[in-house]
Amino acid sequence: MAEKILAPLAGKVVSVNIAVGDAVEEDDEALVIEAMKMETPIYIPCNGTVQEVRVKEGAEVEEDDVLAVIE
Amino acid sequence: MQTLIALFKTSGVFYLTPGMLIMWVIALVLIYLAIAKDYEPLLLLPIGFGILLVNLPLTGLMTPGEGLIWRFYHYGIQWEVIPPLIFLGLGALTDFGPLLANPRLIFLGAGAQGGVYLTFFVAYAMGFDLKEAATIGIIGGADGPTTIFLATKLAPHMLGSCAVAAYSYMALVPIIQPPIMKLLTTPSERVIHMQKGRKVKPLEKIVFPIMGAIVIILLVPASAPLVAMFMLGNLFREAKVVERLTHASQNELLNIITIFLGLPVGATMNAENFLQPKVIFIFFLGLLAFMFSTATGIMLAKLMNLFSRNKINPLLGAAGVSAVPMAARVVHKVAAEADKKNYLLMYAMGPNVAGVIGTVVAAGIFLTLLG
Numbered sequence: 374m375a376e377k378i379l380a381p382l383a384g385k386v387v388s389v390n391i392a393v394g395d396a397v398e399e400d401d402e403a404l405v406i407e408a409m410k411m412e413t414p415i416y417i418p419c420n421g422t423v424q425e426v427r428v429k430e431g432a433e434v435e436e437d438d439v440l441a442v443i444e
Numbered sequence: 445m446q447t448l449i450a451l452f453k454t455s456g457v458f459y460l461t462p463g464m465l466i467m468w469v470i471a472l473v474l475i476y477l478a479i480a481k482d483y484e485p486l487l488l489l490p491i492g493f494g495i496l497l498v499n500l501p502l503t504g505l506m507t508p509g510e511g512l513i514w515r516f517y518h519y520g521i522q523w524e525v526i527p528p529l530i531f532l533g534l535g536a537l538t539d540f541g542p543l544l545a546n547p548r549l550i551f552l553g554a555g556a557q558g559g560v561y562l563t564f565f566v567a568y569a570m571g572f573d574l575k576e577a578a579t580i581g582i583i584g585g586a587d588g589p590t591t592i593f594l595a596t597k598l599a600p601h602m603l604g605s606c607a608v609a610a611y612s613y614m615a616l617v618p619i620i621q622p623p624i625m626k627l628l629t630t631p632s633e634r635v636i637h638m639q640k641g642r643k644v645k646p647l648e649k650i651v652f653p654i655m656g657a658i659v660i661i662l663l664v665p666a667s668a669p670l671v672a673m674f675m676l677g678n679l680f681r682e683a684k685v686v687e688r689l690t691h692a693s694q695n696e697l698l699n700i701i702t703i704f705l706g707l708p709v710g711a712t713m714n715a716e717n718f719l720q721p722k723v724i725f726i727f728f729l730g731l732l733a734f735m736f737s738t739a740t741g742i743m744l745a746k747l748m749n750l751f752s753r754n755k756i757n758p759l760l761g762a763a764g765v766s767a768v769p770m771a772a773r774v775v776h777k778v779a780a781e782a783d784k785k786n787y788l789l790m791y792a793m794g795p796n797v798a799g800v801i802g803t804v805v806a807a808g809i810f811l812t813l814l815g
Contacts, residue, residue, distance in 0.1 A: 381787035382790045409772065409773065411776070415787075416784055416785050
């Protein structure tokens with residue numbers, strides 16, 4: 374089952390630590406969003422494989438945008 | 445030789461007092477904290493320099509009617525021009541979206557004003573008069589311009605110390621708040637995830653500052669100077685048709701008046717005025733106000749949870765003190781310590797901006813009753 378990582382807040386993606394095909398575990402750091410001059414790490418919600426990464430470093434994201442999909 | 449002595453007597457050195465030297469130390473400590481520790485540098489740096497200047501003898505910088513910094517003080521602060529203009533900029537910087545998405549969190553912004561009133565009573569009980577007590581209490585609102593605004597009207601002799609207390613404690617929010625937040629919440633409360641807020645339409649964001657101005661000014665007319673400018677700035681922002689004005693309010697104007705705010709506030713702190721036992725109590729009570737406000741915000745959130753099925757993470761109550769956005773960041777971090785997948789930042793912005801309004805209203809009420 375695919376699980377989407379949604380942006381919990383609007384901001385700028387400052388780093389992406391996952392790539393398509395990576396095996397990931399729950400609570401790994403997936404990417405970092407900067408909002409309100411603070412960096413917020415976003416964590417992987419479940420064990421699995423990264424199927425899609427939809428944002429790049431430097432991208433502005435809105436709340437609830439799909440950031441990545443974990444299979 | 446005699447001319448040399450005469451020359452020496454026209455220099456300031458001859459008129460230095462021990463008090464002035466102590467004030468130099470205070471000024472240099474503030475400047476150091478601003479530069480090295482990044483403690484509210486936008487304010488504490490000019491304030492620190494202002495303190496230093498006013499404690500150099502014979503300058504006449506603060507001489508009424510003549511001095512350069514006195515003019516900044518008189519026309520900027522006493523005439524109540526600068527704090528409302530700061531509020532214009534803050535309004536233009538504020539996004540009410542998170543508040544509108546979770547409207548009930550507005551109560552937390554009110555709850556965190558509890559410290560203002562508790563401290564008001566404590567200060568009064570300790571022998572400050574009513575106006576002084578109100579000015580000290582408002583430090584708990586964690587809002588610099590509002591503190592300056594109220595102090596100017598109620599207790600101008602305490603302006604410098606209250607402003608420095610407010611700005612220093614604001615810089616210390618990440619140290620002051622977390623222990624209180626952890627003490628008052630259980631681990632199971634700290635991991636509460638918030639239910640998603642509703643979607644906010646652009647029209648709501650335009651209507652909010654207009655309605656907000658009408659309602660708040662009607663209820664507490666004395667808060668009008670600050671509320672009016674804040675809501676105007678916010679209307680600029682949300683209307684999206686005057687981006688130049690929004691940009692100017694947020695950046696150039698705000699930056700320029702910040703310079704003219706800090707310097708004269710610092711310059712009110714001459715040695716005779718500042719080096720009094722009272723000032724220690726102001727700092728002590730100001731800290732108490734901050735702590736009380738954090739606590740009452742959290743307690744109100746817990747109280748709301750008793751009556752609501754949809755639980756609020758009570759840590760959000762701490763964001764009701766208005767130090768924007770530090771208090772919201774602190775909430776986010778404390779919550780993330782308990783559960784790193786709990787992202788509270790945007791939820792915390794709701795009570796945080798409500799706290800700004802709450803503090804202004806609290807100041808307006810004091811002005812109405814005591815002014």
